[in-house]
Amino acid sequence: MFKLVSKIVLFSMLIILFFGCQYDADSDVNFEIEIPSKISPNIPLTIKTNINYEDVEIIIDGESLGGKPGEGALSNGLHKINIKFLDGKNRIITEFATNITFDSTPPKPSYFNYELSAGNLNLEYNVDEEDFSTVCLYYNDTKLASSNSFQDNFSIKLTKDSGIKNYVLQFKDDVENTYNHTIEINTDVDKPPVINSYVVSVNLFSEIDMNISDDWNDNFLVFIDDGNGVKYPSDLLLSQTTDATMIVFDSNKNKTEKFIALNIDNQIPTSPEVTTRLISEDLDYISWRYDPIYRNYVVESYVEKFGWKKVFELKNTFIENPNYDIIFVRKVTKNGTYGLPSDPVITLSEAFVPYASGTINRVDKNLFLSQVNTPFVISSDILIPKAKTLLVESGNEIRLYNGATVVVEGIMFLMPGIYKTHIFGEGEIVLNGGTVIAYDTDFENIKFTGKGKLLFIKNSTLDKSSSIDTKSTERICLYDSSISDYVKITNSSGVYIDNTYLKEISLNNVAESLFKNSTIDLFNSSINSRTIMETSKIKLMNIETFSYLNSINCKIDKLNAGEYSVFIQRE
Structure with a gap:
């Protein structure tokens, strides 16, 4: 026999005959009753039992609801529920009591950020709520991506001048409570680039290390104004200037200026002095002499098809033997100027x-x-x-x-x-x-x-x-x-x-x-x-x-x- 109590307070309750065993007052029945430990407005209270019954009485937090829909609002949190199963003569067949949690609060991100960078819409989120289940990214009704991680990011390639784009980041918990975070991007707008750096580094090859972000570009035209006119960045190497105005243009000729400090290299880093040149595979460490000026070192090894490449970057003056055939050590400035390579260190694997x-x-x-x-x-x-x-x-x-x-x-x-x-x-x-x-x-x-x-x-x-x-x-x-x-x-x-x-x-x-x-x-x-x-x-x-x-x-x-x-x- 199936009974449906259509609605209790803000959630539905469905009572299902679990095994379908006919109850007999004189028989010895092993009653089986199952209910979920957590419900929500989206997940009904489902009761499964193995007995037939004529009526049911439900009591929540001491208040009897009988078998009729409730009128009040059930608050979020833990509640005590009692259920009495009755026969045709209103006698109690059996009763059941437990605790149940009602949750109507959707999960919301504790951190959410989005930016349009070089034509990519980058979305990033954190969720702290333990019952978080999944997040889905939608464009209109199309699901573009999903994740069940508490911290993640998505990236969408956008086309410039394609109108207004609307996206929804939908967060769900384990009982289907849903929170929608909407994002609207007007692709017809092209903002000026942003200079994020306060200090700009210039190495000896005139390469500039500075952080510039832009909604549609990743390559920029950069000039400097050191008070003596507008110049190319390479001209910084010709002066003792310690600060200047950086001028940046994107491809749409949007312009940004910022007054920043300068850090300019003025000499080639010398070659590190390694302590050994010929080593065996069982040597534990390789070391080199400390230089108080340069505290950053790279270790380079040869890679087929790619040549000599950095495999380690470290501040200490030793490294556990990586067992490469040949390695070099080079000093590197904070600005990114690589110095002269050390003597090569050769690892021998066989006897001579x-x-x-x-x-x-x-x-x-x-x-x-x-x-x-x-x-x-x-x-x-x-x-x-x-x-x-x-x-x-x-x-x-x-x-x-x-x-x-x-x-x-x-x-x-x-x-x-x-x-x-x-x-x-x-x-x-x-x-x-x-x-x-x-x-x-x-x-x-x-x-x-x-x-x-x-x-x-x-x-x-x-x-x-x-x-x-x-x-x-x-x-x-x-x-x-x-x-x-x-x-x-x-x-x-x-x-x-x-x-x-x-x-x-x-x-x-x-x-x-x-x-x-x-x-x-x-x-x-x-x-x-x-x-x-x-x-x-x-x-x-x-x-x-x-x-x-x-x-x-x-x-x-x-x-x-x-x-x-x-x-x-x-x-």
């Missing part, structure tokens, strides 16, 4: 086999050339395979006969030491995706060519018959060295020169290059190359075809700058 023979025919293992067994001869082409290392102790002599070529797919490492290594003859070291690291080495009639991960040369010399001509070598470092013939570098992510003499260097499509304390007879730069030079001497400099050069306390005897190049010179 001493090589005793005087002639090197092949490298199929990790080989170690001891100075005790010098000299060594390479009379024909050899390959250093990928994942293999040729380790050469300082003080060795290696002669390349008859134009022999050393093809490097793995690592060729000429170790530092008291005595210099001498590599001579008439040969070529070709990078074929590999790495060459040379310390304390004199190269005589040796040419470096090819493309690879890294060419690192320190405290070494290349005579007038030795040259460097690489294409697509990701990183080239020349420190404390002298090169008497030409250096030609095409397509590189980074070139770093410190305390080095160069007779001639040409950079073609180099993402960034840093020169410090160096002397150069002829310097050429072209095609999207960016260079910073500090305390260096250049006899003749040619920069052209979209090149950028920032000269800091450099002496340039003669400069030829192309029409589309940017040249900044500071004393």
